[in-house]
Amino acid sequence: xNFLLELLISALIVLGGIFALVGSIGxxxxxxxxxRLHAPTKATTLGVGGAxxxxxxxxxxxxxxxxxxxxLISVFLFLTAPITxxxxxxAHLHEHVELREDLPPTGREQGWSTFDGLPEAxxxxxx
Amino acid sequence: MIEYALNxxxxxxxxxxxxxxxxLLRGPSLMDRVLAVDTMVINIIALIILFGIQQRTxxxxxxxxxxxxxxxxxxxxxxxxxxxxDVIE
Numbered sequence: 232x233n234f235l236l237e238l239l240i241s242a243l244i245v246l247g248g249i250f251a252l253v254g255s256i257g258x259x260x261x262x263x264x265x266x267r268l269h270a271p272t273k274a275t276t277l278g279v280g281g282a283x284x285x286x287x288x289x290x291x292x293x294x295x296x297x298x299x300x301x302x303l304i305s306v307f308l309f310l311t312a313p314i315t316x317x318x319x320x321x322a323h324l325h326e327h328v329e330l331r332e333d334l335p336p337t338g339r340e341q342g343w344s345t346f347d348g349l350p351e352a353x354x355x356x357x358x
Numbered sequence: 359m360i361e362y363a364l365n366x367x368x369x370x371x372x373x374x375x376x377x378x379x380x381x382l383l384r385g386p387s388l389m390d391r392v393l394a395v396d397t398m399v400i401n402i403i404a405l406i407i408l409f410g411i412q413q414r415t416x417x418x419x420x421x422x423x424x425x426x427x428x429x430x431x432x433x434x435x436x437x438x439x440x441x442x443x444d445v446i447e
Binding site: 275286 | 381407408416420426434437440441
């Protein structure tokens with residue numbers, strides 16, 4: 232039983248390390264920022280998740296103390312990773328205005344809301 | 359066995375931090391550098407957690423949590439500064 236637990240913890244640590252490495256390789260290898268954004272925000276978050284689950288199992292199964300901190304850290308990271316990715320993509324679009332021509336059409340009169348603001352009618356509905 | 363896994367984890371995450379550092383130094387645009395720092399913070403949290411497992415102590419989790427919050431807030435503040443020219447309006 233103890234052996235199986237140690238095997239599981241080791242596998243999770245190795246998996247987490249591999250995911251962190253893959254995310255950072257993606258950060259270096261991919262061609263431009265919007266594709267580069269994809270690798271670290273997913274793979275690296277999974278890598279930290281693996282290390283956190285391994286640590287939780289280690290302290291619960293081997294040391295015998297229940298620790299909640301890992302849950303706190305992983306929930307915080309999983310909540311904030313999409314927010315930072317969204318902010319970085321938005322700031323990138325605003326920094327490179329020439330990319331605005333390449334954006335797909337929205338299919339309505341109103342353009343992309345990050346450039347044109349909220350549509351008038353919907354805006355009134357919200358208020 | 360956990361020792362070997364920890365050594366592998368240290369090696370992998372350290373190489374990841376070096377790759378992030380390369381992107382931070384090289385990054386053609388400003389947001390590339392912000393993204394590199396954000397990823398580096400996440401990788402360093404993984405390093406801190408692995409160190410906590412090796413030392414068999416839970417003391418380092420507060421440090422990891424602080425790192426997570428600090429990384430998130432600095433990234434969002436920087437992006438907001440680029441977007442609006444001000445952090446708090």
